[in-house]
Amino acid sequence: MSELPDEIRRSLPDFCEGGYLPSTVPPGLDGQTAPEAGQSPLQASGLNARYEIDSELYLRGDVRLQQAGFRVTGSEARYNQTTGSVSIEGPLTSRGEGFLLTGEQADYDVNSGRVDINTATFLLHGPEIRGSAGRLSRTAEDRVQIRQGSLTTCAPHSNDWAIVASDISLDQGEGVGTAKHVRLEISDIPVFYWPYASFPIDDRRKTGFLYPSFGTSNAGSGAFLSVPYYMNLAPHYDATLTPQYIHGRGLFTEAEGRYLSSLGESVLQVGYAGNDVEFEDEFPGEDGERWGLDFSTRAAFGGGWSGYGDYSVVSDDDYLSDLNRTLEINRATHLLRRGGVRYRDSSQYFETYLSGYQTLSEFIADENVPYSQLPEVVYGASVDAGPTVASLESQYTYFYRDNADLAGLDRANGQRFRVLPELALPMRALWGYARPSVSVDYTRYELEDYALGDPGFDRTVPVAEWDSGLYFDRQSSLFDIPYNQTLEPRLYYAWADAEADQEFIPDFDTTIRSFSFDRLFQRNRFSGGDRVGDTNQLTVALTSRFNDLLTGTERARFSVGQVHYYDDREVTLAGQGASDTSDSPLAGEMILRPLAGLEIRTSGLWEPDTHKTEEGRSQLVFHSPDYRYLASVGHTYRRNEFEQTDIGGVFPVTDRVSLIGRWVHDSQLDRTVGSLAGLEYNDCCWSVQLVHQNYLTDDEELESRMLFQIQLKGLGGSGGSSSKISEAISGFDERERRRFGGR
Template sequence: HKVTNIQYQLVERRGNGDAESVDLQGQVGQMHRSTYTTCDPSQPIWRVRAPEIDVDNEEGFGTARNAVLQIGKVPVLYFPWFKFPIDDRRQTGLLFPQFGLSGRNGFDYLQPIYLNLAPNYDATLLPRYMSKRGFMFGTEFRYLYDGGRGEITGNYLPNDKLRDKDRGSVFYSGYHNVNTYWQARSSISWVSDTRYVEDFTSRINGMGSASSLQSTVGIYGTGETWTAGLMADRWQLTDYTLDEQALPYNRQPRAYFTWEKPLGIFEAGLYAEAVHFTHDDSYQVNFIQNADNNNRNGDEYVRTNIRNKQYGSGSRLDVKPYISMPLSGAAWFVTPTVAWRYTAYQLDSTLANTAPLTGDRSPTRSLPIASLDAGLYFDRETSLFGTNYLNTLEPRMYYLYVPYRDQDDLPVFDTRPFTFSYGQLFRDTRYTGADRQNDANQLTLAVTSRWLRQDDGREKLSLSAGQILYFSDSLVTINNSNNSAAGSEQTVDQGKSAWVADANYMVNDRWSMGATYQWNPNSRKEDLASLRTRYLLNNDGIINLAYRYRRNLIDNSDQLKQADFSFLYPISPSWSAVGRYYYSLLDRKPLEIIGGVQWDSCCLAVRGLVRRFVRNRDGEMDNSIQLEFVLKGLSSFGQNTDRTLRRAILGYYRDDLYLVPPSNTTTNPDDYDPNLIP
């Protein structure tokens, strides 16, 4: 059956086009002198034009031969053979390529090849060519079933021309639902060397910071009144300027259990954790400059196999039962809490005899913790500039008493001081882990006031301020521990803490401002300052401006002083400009500069970026050019600019402004902290 001079519209996709004639034979048809696009038929911004397009409705794809991709009326790409979907079914074939240009890798071209192996698993081959390094071979395998899913990615670069060695990586993440209460999860990351993350960061999907990668395997459970888990993890160094002493201890294994339940007017709870810690030996790093100092391609750092330190290993048991009596009314609350914390260690001889530890292989610590949290709530109706508000005044008091216990004979495995903040005013410890429990005889006094718009409940202004009054010196510190990576902290003397203040102001529905400030009455200097403002433009545009300052509390020097400006500025309904200027005032150099333009329509988006950024801890700069074409409803090719812009410009996707990060709303079983228990 033959039909001439037709226009067609796909039912399950937004694709449409025209053809001079169509030969139909059941579910299979052949279109002659035809076009295909996902744009408005009256104004196709792009289209694929081909002498013949075979359409197979039974298999769900179309095949074009000698096809030409046109942007407007300009041909930009020729395809001798081109296969595309006409419904939502997956098909084996070539995906659109990704390409870019950078000083690190030169011309960079990635050609994904998709393999539709089965309905519940597939694979993608990832051959990649970098003009400065050579060919990299990669693959990605994904699987899905009723009880779980997973993904594994591997890359291998034989004989990197810049490093003169084989390089590679493996990343895996997945989970399996054992039953209603238990889930097994794993996240595994491995790279061949300490420069891999720096050189190939755009393809890194692993976990961890810029200096390390974490691999974790575990099983986790959650019930109505309890949580539990059994896991193990390992850290790998990924920063060539550091040695293994910068890595956290491995937890092999770690088991934890928490329980919390109301008992009449009381609330009882328990936290228990048992961990065995290990650490890779530290090796000395020799810094050897190349003979040609201008040569940035070769290794400037050579690792020598000279053992610098043996860390040893040890186990720790931490148990913290508590009971509280939460009392509250319409305008007040009082919550007294009593807890007992017992911590015991079993250390090997290497660790037990590491200075400043005393040689005791089985040290313990046991102490009570008592706190009283109380607050009031006042409100009144008021009016400002013709708008009705509900104005609140919320004073809060938090008293904490913990007796002193000498903890110099306890090792430091995973404990660091919390960054001092408004939330820290109401915690029962200064530390993130169980290796230290500070002594305390202190009282927090704080107050918050809010102005809430009565017609919609939105917060117009909020002001919070607080300070801790120390009635005695706090003698416990993390200083002089066995773990140099734990850092050091300023001792806490009798007197007053820094004033902590937070403020947020919504000028109007588009413009908001915020500030955080810490003033230390002892040094008569600011410890921290942060200013930020955001303006929402029409057509999803945004402007961000921020300033951040932090003082080093140990030597009173400036630790951080940065300015950050970013924007998405709509020039017209289709055109917009993007950019970021992130500058270190201390180093007097930019940390990242991004400039670009993007054109977006109903069926096509084009983004072009130029980026200059700090590539490593040494402060070396790198340049890159990113270009991406998105044929909506078909595919995209070029380099992924979306990830770069979403990270650099807060609010690039407007919905990101209203999402609370998962870490702030749910507990990560791998990092459960007993110190956050009331």
């Protein structure tokens, strides 16, 4: 380690014992690169030489030989001119583009370029593979044959793991290694044996078995073992087959296929269990055959056009929690099926799609099942007309749901057409801006199974808005760091003359927006298109920023604002959304970045009348420059509803051992609703993670599972703990990328 240049030593992680110097090709004896072996003369030099004409050349002392890509130094050499063979005595060293060979004795064929070395060691710089061999043959510039050898990707002088085999072949041209009678040794102790193995030696894809995965949980899937098999079928498509055995459930198989065309990528994932015994016992009368499917595709057609598709389906509500390993579907209550095309240019956009869902949770009532859009068509455009800007947003949707068992508004299906033309006068200067605008929010319905009157009706709402702001700044310094402070007051006025009674309109896709600082500048308190809120309001807000002039980083931002209502709000959705208060709660947010890697965020709502906090969310996130240290602390609060505290992080105990943990506590329930605790060992060439996780299921029970993952650098890994830890701890995925992205 101490022999490495400072620049390379500083780039190595703390848990590495050493590294390798970059590969260099020694110059030829004449300073030129020679042609291929067999077509170029052998160049040789030594301190002493004896030459027999047309017979033999004998060199002794600081011997150097070169022919094409072969270069070697040794103590003695004999060159037989008749046979073209060279015998070299060591200790010898041979360097080339991307490799280093050493040995005690070698034979070299001038005509073929083959070199055979006895008692050899080798280093391939690209994949950082090194090893030893009883006999090593370099049969071509990118091919090496090893007899009675071993190899590893560990740092110099470290053999935490090694592959030992009777015959090893390394093909750098194909990026593939093969071996016979293979055993994996951990700290010189054999732990696994294969009669034959094929493995990648670079980043190129290779057909073959991947590392097995295994794990266990106290619910759902139980203990399992899987052995994935990867198939590199062609440069533009591949597949992975994952048969696995699950205790109590039997054989379960998953498969993934990926296809890349000139338009984009498509991915198909399926899972199948033919006879799930535990599922049959839990649900008498149900078939033990279970399956899941997830398909996604993306395409870019050119000229601003693109297409997409997403389709997910499972055989039953419990499939995801019981069986799913590879389907890219998180635990969900609705599975989306959506596909369509888009167009966008500088002045307009267009999209049309079909969308639907599979509802999984049995706790969702029929009237709360989301509607399908069959289809939805969206078009928008904007045009500069002198100093004004004219724009248009429009949407056509046919909503459908199986409402045969429902009554009233919940039974309705039908068409909705909505259009919002707007005329605005944007004005902008360095010191501020103003944007007055007028628009019309028009909606037309044509309904089916509608029992409250004429199924065809419309709604027209005139809207006026004025958004304006000023920009002040000054420069100063703090702790000898120059910064720029801004002061940005903002006024936003909105008026919408909507009819109070809109309860005769079905609720196809509408919800009440949650209130926050960002919502201060939106005139409609409803999302979706089935309610247009009546409003006559003025928002007053103030933002101040502190920008570091040396780095350009926004070190701090403080924002606060409030809405004053001139009229009561009377439009409701399912009886909610109306209010007669004259002022909203104070909404604020704060972001602090005092140090690189440290960010503190807080936001909330405070009610001046009651002097109580209605909502609050605070979070501290920290990571060291190398992401070895990770920490996050969060608190979420909504008055009379819930309060949760979230603490997580990764803390190195030594250069190689780190503790991993997360804890989520619900104060209202007075219980832990999620936890994760584990240990990680890191070396320069391998790592292991062992994690215990608890998480709350839909039926309010804590499910426990053990997660395990081992990584051998250069040979991949097994288990699945990293993905779960990344979901729980901010920054862990970046930590993984840096750790195995290279030394």
